[in-house]
Amino acid sequence: MVQQLGHLPMGWLMLALLAMMASGAFFVGRVQAERFSAAGSGRFHSRPNYHGYYVAMWTVVPALVMAMAYGLLGDDIVRALLRRELPASFSAMPPIELSVYLDSISRAASQGGFSGSDRIFSAITNRFLELQGVIKTVTIGLTTLCAGSGFLLARRRVAPGFRARNKVEGGMEAFLFLCAAVAIATTVGIVASLLYESLRFFAQVPIWDFLLGTRWNAQTSAEFGALPLFFGTFMIALIAMLIAAPVGLFAAIYLSEYAGPRVRGSVKPILEVLAGIPTVVYGFFALLVVAPTIRTIAVWINMTLINAGVTSEPFLAAQPTSALAAGLVMGIMVIPFVSSLSDDVINAVPQTLRDAAYAMGATKSETVKHVVLPAALPGIIASLLLAVSRAIGETMIVVMAAGQRARISADPTADLTTITVQIVALLTGETEFDSPKTLSAFALGLVLFVITLIFNLIALRVVQKYREKYD
């Protein structure tokens, strides 16, 4: 019987329970308030609906807290109870193995019990289900109790003079604040998880070996010198910016200063299409078109140089995937990030400044170069910084087109690897937590997060200052 209870679908059950409680409480509160007003006992402060909401609020919130507590802790409690009951032989097991064992128990339990031949396993699974049944029943009871007491307390307060609306709105505002705080929680979650896992990594690998080591070989042997990764990231971002900065900037200048409304109206959305294309598509493009082309060109250059007697060995590495291919395509991807924000800041430069320059007989390009660009410079720098941050954090293009080899090479046709490529390589496939290999991905993630955060913070700050200046 208790074992059967272990199969209760708690999620749906709780949801149904909460919905029922809420609507019931709302109805009761509302009817009660209506009865008061029908009895003509003075003017109500709040409409009956608000009394209903109020009662429902006090019914649901405590119940919700209970439900969430179960969701968070329920499984752990069951496991803790089970572990205390396990035969002595289990306590000798290493903790990791034990937890893997318990994982398989809970998986078997969730599939409706174990029917195989392993008697011990079967017994433990059944006991697990029993304990789960107990906990689930207790949770449902407690939830109902909390909801009931909340309901009774709130119902007592329904009265003509009671400011139900203000209370409901206060509760609503608190809820809105919680929603806004999700963003904070996300940041905290990112920082905490990255820091926690990184610290565990640095307990095994010294931080300086990680930051300054030149040999990276996390997959096969335990070499965690990330410098080649930083170099690869930097190199590819540099190539990308060499494309994106001039193209994006000149495109923005042309669109805001030279182009007529028709050209502007059609070219701007097309540039924004570049920003809307998923990066995996760029990666495929790099793999399909750009990388082979670059390789062909590099091979041709090698042949030409050798034939001309300049070198005897191939001058370029001419790899099938290369830093240049990834950087080039990434540059194309980043163009709209530069052009769109630059366009905004160039447009924000007051027309009177342009007029002043024109009125003195400056040509259009002189006006742009000497007046508009200097005035828009902070915003342009910010857009470049954001673009760099984007390029550093970009993953799919480099995963598909940059390569896996960690090395420091200035040859753009050689394959390099980046921080993001290694994070993906380390965390896809079978991953075992707690191994330095997995943890190193988080250390790399921390580095990535910190670098991009610095770029973003500076850029956002500059943009903000700039807005204040011209608004």
Place this chain on the structure above:
Amino acid sequence: MTNLSAGPFRNEKALARLRKRRAADTRFRLYGLSAIGFALAALSLLVFSIGAQALSAATYHVVKYDVVLDAAVIAPKGKDTPDQISRNVDGFYSLVRENLKDTFPDARDDRRSSRELGELMTRLAVLPTARKVADNPTLMGQKITITAPLNDDLDLYLKGAASPQKKVKLGKVVSVEAETGRTYRLAGPAAFKVIESLVSAERFEVGDAVDRQSILLTTGATTGKISDVTTDSAVIDLLTGNADDFKGATPVARLIGIPQSERNVTDQQIAWTLALKDMGRISRVPHLSLLTHTDSTYPELAGALAAIVGSLLTMFVTAFIAVPIGIFASVYLEEFAPRNRVTEIIEVNINNLAAVPSIVFGLLGAAVFLGFFGLPRSAPLVGGLVLALLTLPTIIIASRAALKSVPPSIRAAALGVGASKMQSVFHHVLPLAGPGIFTGAILGMARALGETAPLLLIGMVAFVADVPSGPTDEATALPVLIYSWSTNAERAWEPMTAAVIVILLMFLIVMNGIVVLLRRRFERRW
């Protein structure tokens, strides 16, 4: 017009200087134009290269096999439950292979050509038929037509994407003489002039040796391989069909640029395929299985259905979490938040979060949702959660802009008739900002739909052969499928990947189209 050096606006010195400045002006303008030209060229190269590939995958070749569903083969004793029939790949495949061997009896002779013939169809391609028969046992013993996709390499060959090939029409063959074995000498005045000149001009090496290129001579269902050629005659090894067919015919020659050893298809297979085509058993049909099949290790059988469903489930979870939270958060920040340090921090934090690399969210998902909360790997639920956190800042920023665009007079009017702040916001401001918020939400979802990296880190890159039925099942997503297919080595995956990209872009285009429509319909200037 007039004396240019006369007026003060036309004196030589000023004009000379001006010419320089004007030249600089033109140059500057040209830089701008070429920047835009570069961006547009890059975009069109991307679109056309992927579009062309996708187009070739939009159709594929299927072959018809007329077989009798012999119960002894597909449902032998002890293996005749519907379930066993539906999984009896060997049985059904042997039916098909027998059919092929009946068509090309020569292939029965040796093991190699027998195997090569079998490769025309992938074994697993019989599965739909097997399921059909299992569902409908009355078909047993009847004659049916199995339609199954052609081997992916031969499909590519027929599409002309496998190797460079030159196709020329020859003159009339007058006589066919049998030489030794399957070797024949064809002759006709100047019949082979075209090939002869091509061979000598392009240093085309003809012959049997493995590193030589091939010239196949075809008429109707008959194909032979040229081993020696002059202007008036050619020696061929008959690959399939009847050599006498050449008599009086004007055959077609195919000069294939890559030696057999470097191709995935043999000359023999090409000959059979051409024969099947001549018999009308091969047809090029829309590649619908791309939408109706799940992933497979064989390109011609693979489809994106599981990934589409996985993406939809993920998006559903994302929308369900990110949209309400995003709207409520923006309402709080825009309408209720007091101007103090806490809200300032939240604000800076949201702007920063919008620029955090997506892969960092993947790490968060791996550490917190998988590691800490113990949610299942590869599940749309976790993917949706991660993408929700990722899109939340985008949605909040867009919603705040929409709320900001509602003029204060609306709020004042509502407050003026005695509405509470909460009422003024939820009854008046929020509905007016609705279209803007909705637009932002769709754009956020569009971004989430294209995200790949975070999904890789939470294990949604697994090979998924079944359509996921719920948010906790193993699943993959469209962009991840693109990634994993693009890492496959076989050539046939390239157009397939491009086709999935087009499917993904279709979704994005629809979403952005909705945004454009909404903006047109609800654009309001206060």
Place this chain on the structure above:
Amino acid sequence: MESTVTSAPPATSPGTQANEPERLTFPRIECRDINVFYGDKQAIFDISLPIPDRSVTALIGPSGCGKSTFLRCLNRMNDTIESCRVEGQIIMDGENINDAAIDPVLLRSRVGMVFQKPNPFPKSIYDNISYGPRIHGLAASREDLDGMVEKSLRRAGLWEEVKDRLTAPANSLSGGQQQRLCIARAIAVQPEVILMDEPCSALDPVATARIEELIDELRKRYCIVIVTHSMQQAARVSQRTAFFHLGILVEMGETDQIFTNPRERRTEDYITGRFG
């Protein structure tokens, strides 16, 4: 086109104008039948107006009467507005400056302009003044340039106030100083004509008085055209006044005459404040 570039000095004056001025010395600029369109909308109708040298011509009229548009014709600033089209002849030094063959860049180096709001470049004071001479290649050397900056600032009456902080950002000056800086900036290009579009509208009375003094001083060297909303200002600084209404030149003549004895009823109504 035929009669455009006759290089005829102003001896032949239009003569068709009803209110032909009595004391017109030497028209620096001769406008004939100017029409201006914004898209399909016509903003200025058949305006013919001679502008004398070494004096101040004030353009007055209610808002939207086209006086600023007309002013911007004189250095072809309207070229920078996409939809704007100017017809008619504006003869300066015997050439029609509206001619497509005339480079507006060269024209603007001879017809300077000062705007409604002070609009110094976000650079140093020195860079603001030296910008014009530099792009037009007027200075042969650094010393030359320094001299020009000083001369322009002196003429604009700003030298004493800023000579110790030429490298300070121009935005750090007060509004009135900024406007005088803009005037100095216009002077530095060594123009012959200076156009002023309500140069005092953003300034307080004290700063306005200084600018007016300056205009009076500059009149000895330059041909000045000023658009103003203030009747008093027009009366104080100008020698000749033209009254615009709804894109039509209603009346023009000696400032004294316009203000004391206007010929047109509409002029009188406007001056006495009955509309506008």
